[in-house]
Amino acid sequence: MHSAHPGSFRVRSARAEDEAALGALDRDTWSTLHAVAPEPVPPYDPFFDSTHRPEHYLVAEEAEETGETEGAEEARGTGGLLGYIRLVPPTPLLCNRHVRQIQGLAVAEAARGRGVARALLRAAYGEARRQGAVRMTLRVLGHNAPARALYESEGFAVEGVLPGEFHLGGEYVDDVLMGRRLD
Incomplete structure (x- = not known):
């Protein structure tokens, strides 16, 4: 276990x-606000595969010792998981091994506003440091103001913008590159 959060x-x-x-959480949280892949439809691909392995993910789950909490009933649909973050090396290059990249962050609707995303980010910093990283990067869609505000409040800075990189929902959307040091 990486961390307990006092908020259950x-x-x-x-x-x-x-x-x-x-997989259920990923499908339930899919939105053009953050996803560039098409909306998942049955039959669903496996969540884990050769490039998306369990060790790449941290998950937030209801704490057993607190009993039922607000949103617990909805969370049971996703096995009690409230959210996840995917943390991987951005490339297979040795010269880039000091960096970890967030390649996915999702929080169940019923768990939003409880600090789950922030707790996942902070746990990811610790895991990245444990793996020897000194820097963390991510990509976020330009129109995802809530995610951008969260990342900025956690010390990430915009390091580049690819204007109109994606065409989503009939609009061109920027791809925003953000990063921060872990020391």
Whole structure:
């Protein structure tokens, strides 16, 4: 377990048995606000595959010792998982091994406003440091103001913008590159 959060959830490393719950959470939270891939439709692809392995993910789950909490009933649909973050090296290059990149962050609708995303980010910093990283990067869609505000409040700065990189919902959307040091 990575951390307990006083607000009734904890962050831990993902396990293979989380696959169904993570897949459901991913589908439930899909939106053009943050996703560039098409909306998932049945039959669904597996959540884990050769490039998306359990060890790449941290998950937030309801803390057992607190009993039922607000949103717990809705969370049971995703196996009690409230959110996840995917943390990976951005490239396979040795010269880039000091960097970790966030390649996915999702929080169940019922768990929003409880600090889950912030707790996942902070747990990811610790995990990245444990892996030897000194820098973290991410990409966020320009129109995703809530995510951008969260990242900025956590010390990420805009390091580049690819204007109109994606065409989503009939509009051109910027791809915003952000990063921060971990020391």
